[in-house]
Amino acid sequence: MRHLLSIEDLDRAGIERILDRAAAFAEVSDRDIKKVPALRGRTVLNLFYEASTRTRSSFELAAKRLSADVVNFAASGSSVEKGESLKDTVLTLTAHSPDAIVIRTPYAGAAGLVAGWTTASIINAGDGKHEHPTQALLDVYTLRQKLGSLEGRCIWIVGDVAHSRVARSNILAFQTMGADVTVCGPPTLMPRGIEALGCSVRYDLDDLREADVVYALRMQHERMDQAFVPSQREYAAQYQINGRRLGPRQVLMHPGPVNRGVELSGEVVDSPQAVITMQVKAGVVVRMAVLYEVLAGARDGRPAPRPAEPQLA
Amino acid sequence: MTSPAPTPAGVERWQARLVSSPARPAALLVHGAHVLDPRTGLDGIHDVLVRDGEIAEIGAANTLPAPPGVELVDGAGRHLFPAFVDPHVHLRTPGQEHKEDLETGTRAAAAGGYCALIAMPNTVPVVDSAPVLRALFDAAARDARVPVGFMPCITRGQAGRELTEMAELRALGAAGFTDDGRAVVDAGVMRRALQYQRLCGGVLALHEEDPSLSGAGAMHEGAVSALLGVAGIPSVSESTIVARDCALAGYEAGRIHLQHLSARESVAAVAAAKARGVQVTCEASPHHLTMTDEDVRSLDPRRKMNPPLRSGADREALVEGLRSGVIDCIATDHAPHARDEKEVPFEQAPMGTTGLESAFAVLHTALVVPGTLKLALVIEKLTSGLGPLGLLVPQIAVGERANLVLADLDAEWVVGDSGYESRSENCAFAGRRLQGKVLLTVAAGAVVFRERTIMLSAA
Numbered sequence: 001m002r003h004l005l006s007i008e009d010l011d012r013a014g015i016e017r018i019l020d021r022a023a024a025f026a027e028v029s030d031r032d033i034k035k036v037p038a039l040r041g042r043t044v045l046n047l048f049y050e051a052s053t054r055t056r057s058s059f060e061l062a063a064k065r066l067s068a069d070v071v072n073f074a075a076s077g078s079s080v081e082k083g084e085s086l087k088d089t090v091l092t093l094t095a096h097s098p099d100a101i102v103i104r105t106p107y108a109g110a111a112g113l114v115a116g117w118t119t120a121s122i123i124n125a126g127d128g129k130h131e132h133p134t135q136a137l138l139d140v141y142t143l144r145q146k147l148g149s150l151e152g153r154c155i156w157i158v159g160d161v162a163h164s165r166v167a168r169s170n171i172l173a174f175q176t177m178g179a180d181v182t183v184c185g186p187p188t189l190m191p192r193g194i195e196a197l198g199c200s201v202r203y204d205l206d207d208l209r210e211a212d213v214v215y216a217l218r219m220q221h222e223r224m225d226q227a228f229v230p231s232q233r234e235y236a237a238q239y240q241i242n243g244r245r246l247g248p249r250q251v252l253m254h255p256g257p258v259n260r261g262v263e264l265s266g267e268v269v270d271s272p273q274a275v276i277t278m279q280v281k282a283g284v285v286v287r288m289a290v291l292y293e294v295l296a297g298a299r300d301g302r303p304a305p306r307p308a309e310p311q312l313a
Numbered sequence: 314m315t316s317p318a319p320t321p322a323g324v325e326r327w328q329a330r331l332v333s334s335p336a337r338p339a340a341l342l343v344h345g346a347h348v349l350d351p352r353t354g355l356d357g358i359h360d361v362l363v364r365d366g367e368i369a370e371i372g373a374a375n376t377l378p379a380p381p382g383v384e385l386v387d388g389a390g391r392h393l394f395p396a397f398v399d400p401h402v403h404l405r406t407p408g409q410e411h412k413e414d415l416e417t418g419t420r421a422a423a424a425g426g427y428c429a430l431i432a433m434p435n436t437v438p439v440v441d442s443a444p445v446l447r448a449l450f451d452a453a454a455r456d457a458r459v460p461v462g463f464m465p466c467i468t469r470g471q472a473g474r475e476l477t478e479m480a481e482l483r484a485l486g487a488a489g490f491t492d493d494g495r496a497v498v499d500a501g502v503m504r505r506a507l508q509y510q511r512l513c514g515g516v517l518a519l520h521e522e523d524p525s526l527s528g529a530g531a532m533h534e535g536a537v538s539a540l541l542g543v544a545g546i547p548s549v550s551e552s553t554i555v556a557r558d559c560a561l562a563g564y565e566a567g568r569i570h571l572q573h574l575s576a577r578e579s580v581a582a583v584a585a586a587k588a589r590g591v592q593v594t595c596e597a598s599p600h601h602l603t604m605t606d607e608d609v610r611s612l613d614p615r616r617k618m619n620p621p622l623r624s625g626a627d628r629e630a631l632v633e634g635l636r637s638g639v640i641d642c643i644a645t646d647h648a649p650h651a652r653d654e655k656e657v658p659f660e661q662a663p664m665g666t667t668g669l670e671s672a673f674a675v676l677h678t679a680l681v682v683p684g685t686l687k688l689a690l691v692i693e694k695l696t697s698g699l700g701p702l703g704l705l706v707p708q709i710a711v712g713e714r715a716n717l718v719l720a721d722l723d724a725e726w727v728v729g730d731s732g733y734e735s736r737s738e739n740c741a742f743a744g745r746r747l748q749g750k751v752l753l754t755v756a757a758g759a760v761v762f763r764e765r766t767i768m769l770s771a772a
Contacts, residue, residue: 085653085656085657086657086658087653087656087657105658107657107658107659107660107661108541108542108543108612108658108659108660109541109611109612109658109659109660110658112611112612113612113656113657113658127658128542128543128658128660129542129543129544130541130542130543131542164542165542168540168542191538191539191542191545192534192535192538192539192545192547193534193535193536193537193538193539193540194536194539196536196539196540197536197539197540
């Protein structure tokens with residue numbers, strides 16, 4: 001695999017191969033010396049156009065534990081603020097010959113676009129509201145640890161589906177692994193046509209009991225300003241996962257950072273059902289596996305970028 | 314209901330102008346081409362003689378002798394049509410000449426087989442006053458290879474509040490009025506424009522979109538936008554305003570032309586309005602007739618346009634609209650943008666695709682070759698766009714000014730990433746293999762384009 005742009009690039013065997021390798025790397029994270037020489041001499045560039053603490057540091061840790069050199073390039077305080085285009089930035093950074101570029105932007109498809117401009121492997125760390133494939137991989141990894149298999153499991157994704165790249169990547173990844181996915185949230189924050197992805201759509205939590213896994217999404221404050229929902233209070237009343245709604249055998253997930261008292265009550269964040277810190281921990285080993293996959297995994301030569309076959313209109 | 318007295322049909326106080334730079338009148342004889350003109354009923358192999366820029370004679374195949382000084386064009390195996398007209402292009406002049414200007418835009422038109430264009434006013438500054446319009450006519454007389462007309466804005470500054478000085482603009486030769494790129498959102502302003510039309514004439518060409526429904530949308534709202542996580546522009550953003558403006562035009566007995574229809578609900582609304590006698594015409598673009606939101610899956614910014622590529626059912630409704638006559642003409646909405654403006658992530662990219670150089674081949678390949686539409690119907694719709702403006706409808710008949718396009722329907726070519734006559738390269742069809750190539754274009758009596766490989770011999 002040359003790039004990881006979308007979870008759609010991976011079939012079930014591909015996901016399992018990456019997660020098996022992540023499980024092997026997990027042992028490294030528990031050592032005193034948390035480092036293996038797998039990517040020694042390779043350069044990984046973190047190019048982040050959006051504020052991110054956990055994803056960026058998770059990728060940085062992953063690369064360093066594989067002995068790669070890491071350069072962080074944040075959009076603020078850089079040439080980007082002076083008006084440089086994405087393409088010019090990428091061309092400039094490519095002159096430093098990075099082996100992989102980890103990119104996050106606020107725009108759908110940006111990672112795919114960048115892949116056509118550079119010889120480096122591209123890992124999509126979030127492109128707008130489109131996809132966040134490594135989040136989906138670490139979530140599947142966490143659920144494999146917790147439940148063994150996702151086959152036949154019922155997973156509810158609850159919250160602002162319209163603005164969530166995590167939701168989109170996870171709907172695809174969970175289904176690829178054999179789970180049944182239901183998305184639930186305010187009708188104003190449910191994208192029209194989302195059921196075409198194969199998931200069920202609900203607008204209330206009345207049947208939440210059927211879920212084996214409850215995956216709550218972050219409710220961003222600016223959505224309140226845009227009047228997608230009448231108030232934070234009403235959102236919490238209708239959609240908050242709290243002790244009353246969460247069953248004792250359900251698994252609770254959240255991509256972080258949590259708004260306590262909005263999408264999750266404080267009690268469930270601290271409950272034994274919550275696997276939120278497991279997800280964070282999984283993030284490092286899964287990203288180690290992804291970096292290894294694109295930089296040292298089975299690769300036979302580099303194909304020319306963007307091969308375009310003319311097709312009849 | 315009492316209606317206001319309409320301006321008598323066909324009577325316009327002021328005439329629209331089409332302007333181009335002076336060119337040598339053509340003298341050529343096309344031998345043995347398949348001549349197809351849906352209006353005059355020509356559909357067979359004929360010779361066509363053009364002298365002094367006029368169609369001088371139409372004769373049986375390979376019978377007309379070439380008079381001295383007349384170029385002989387071998388038409389064998391080729392088709393000769395009336396040249397195309399486009400009521401909706403963006404030539405980006407004044408102010409955005411890095412995208413296109415009158416010279417490059419009309420060169421692209423000539424290469425696509427066009428003999429007349431109407432340029433939109435959303436330039437910098439916008440065309441909303443007599444001095445700007447006058448300067449454009451002067452520039453066209455210098456630079457335009459193909460005749461160009463101009464539509465100034467309906468509202469001052471294209472801001473949707475006060476009407477432009479429409480009578481003065483019409484007296485200068487404005488082809489009509491449009492706020493293209495934006496709707497006239499305020500229904501009261503739209504109504505006033507329709508009332509004022511009784512004084513100054515000129516069709517109101519309308520971009521139909523409710524910005525409160527489009528929001529920050531960047532593509533058609535549907536399953537594909539849900540998958541891509543890109544905010545959607547719903548079909549009702551267009552169709553609700555189409556219905557509103559048809560109602561207003563009916564109430565004020567005004568004449569409107571609806572630009573680039575994209576949604577099946579809009580086609581239905583226009584059909585209903587036409588059935589109750591509203592004076593409404595409408596256009597569809599080659600990209601909406603041949604592509605859908607599925608073609609946006611790759612998030613190629615060249616496929617971002619407004620209105621967006623919609624669903625398969627919408628596309629089929631547009632094609633059916635051409636067949637049934639609800640849709641009157643095909644217009645490209647040729648919208649050039651510089652390469653660096655389009656080589657950005659999809660959501661950041663400006664709206665629009667170029668279209669003049671690929672329109673005929675795209676329609677021929679996607680609709681005529683598979684048998685969906687008859688060639689004659691496509692030619693009719695490519696040549697009728699200036700009819701609603703009371704302007705040129707090209708015909709192949711003796712005594713007519715020569716507006717002709719010679720095409721090879723079998724020639725295949727691939728739309729390139731570059732190499733256009735247009736200054737811009739943002740073509741949504743880049744990479745497609747097309748069948749059908751324009752070889753020669755005659756506009757307003759002058760040869761304005763020749764494919765390099767065409768065989769010509771002096772008699």
